[in-house]
Amino acid sequence: DQQVKQNSPSLSVQEGRISILNCDYTNSMFDYFLWYKKYPAEGPTFLISISSIKDKNEDGRFTVFLNKSAKHLSLHIVPSQPGDSAVYFCAAIHIQGAQKLVFGQGTRLTINP
Amino acid sequence: DADVTQTPRNRITKTGKRIMLECSQTKGHDRMYWYRQDPGLGLRLIYYSFDVKDINKGEISDGYSVSRQAQAKFSLSLESAIPNQTALYFCATSDGTSGTITDTQYFGPGTRLTVL
Numbered sequence: 001d002q003q004v005k006q007n008s009p010s011l012s013v014q015e016g017r018i019s020i021l022n023c024d025y026t027n028s029m030f031d032y033f034l035w036y037k038k039y040p041a042e043g044p045t046f047l048i049s050i051s052s053i054k055d056k057n058e059d060g061r062f063t064v065f066l067n068k069s070a071k072h073l074s075l076h077i078v079p080s081q082p083g084d085s086a087v088y089f090c091a092a093i094h095i096q097g098a099q100k101l102v103f104g105q106g107t108r109l110t111i112n113p
Numbered sequence: 114d115a116d117v118t119q120t121p122r123n124r125i126t127k128t129g130k131r132i133m134l135e136c137s138q139t140k141g142h143d144r145m146y147w148y149r150q151d152p153g154l155g156l157r158l159i160y161y162s163f164d165v166k167d168i169n170k171g172e173i174s175d176g177y178s179v180s181r182q183a184q185a186k187f188s189l190s191l192e193s194a195i196p197n198q199t200a201l202y203f204c205a206t207s208d209g210t211s212g213t214i215t216d217t218q219y220f221g222p223g224t225r226l227t228v229l
Contacts, residue, residue: 009153043205044156089155106155
């Protein structure tokens with residue numbers, strides 16, 4: 001049972017444009033959400049997070065939006081840069097519960113010059 | 114120097130062999146984790162440890178065991194490796210001492226394991 005789903009295995013965006021990566025979850029107990037970025041031959045690195053009490057969190061070019069009623073979150077990157085080409089994982093956690101991250105399958109983002 | 118290191122980085126072994134993957138961290142974190150990554154499945158939690166005396170099973174612990182030798186060291190063992198354990202394995206750490214546990218995790222570079 002995949003509690004966190006990233007339905008797009010890959011996404012291709014032109015440099016300078018906006019990249020939008022999507023993530024859906026099924027467990028309404030999740031109260032904190034994170035995005036990780038992974039380059040080849042490296043481990044994932046933390047990118048940005050959002051608490052369930054917020055609907056938006058922004059950090060430079062990266063913004064995460066949370067729609068609790070739809071159980072959906074998205075990561076916006078604007079403007080997209082070639083160095084953003086990587087695999088992006090969405091993750092969720094129930095802080096007052098099991099406190100374990102549950103990851104989505106990942107989306108491979110390619111930024112084209 | 115990397116904060117989270119994993120050895121070996123690559124390993125090819127045969128079915129039935131015992132293998133150990135090691136993880137060390139210099140971040141001073143209490144919490145350590147082992148994940149495996151498979152294409153199309155993301156990262157799945159194998160085992161985790163919130164301190165030296167605490168070991169917990171994750172969602173896919175069958176066929177694996179772990180040892181937390183010290184705060185800084187967490188090893189994963191495959192007692193009798195099988196081909197469907199071929200995967201990319203990641204160790205991670207997090208700081209659970211702040212009282213506001215957001216569980217931002219710091220990952221090692223991964224170990225690519227192939228079981229023939």
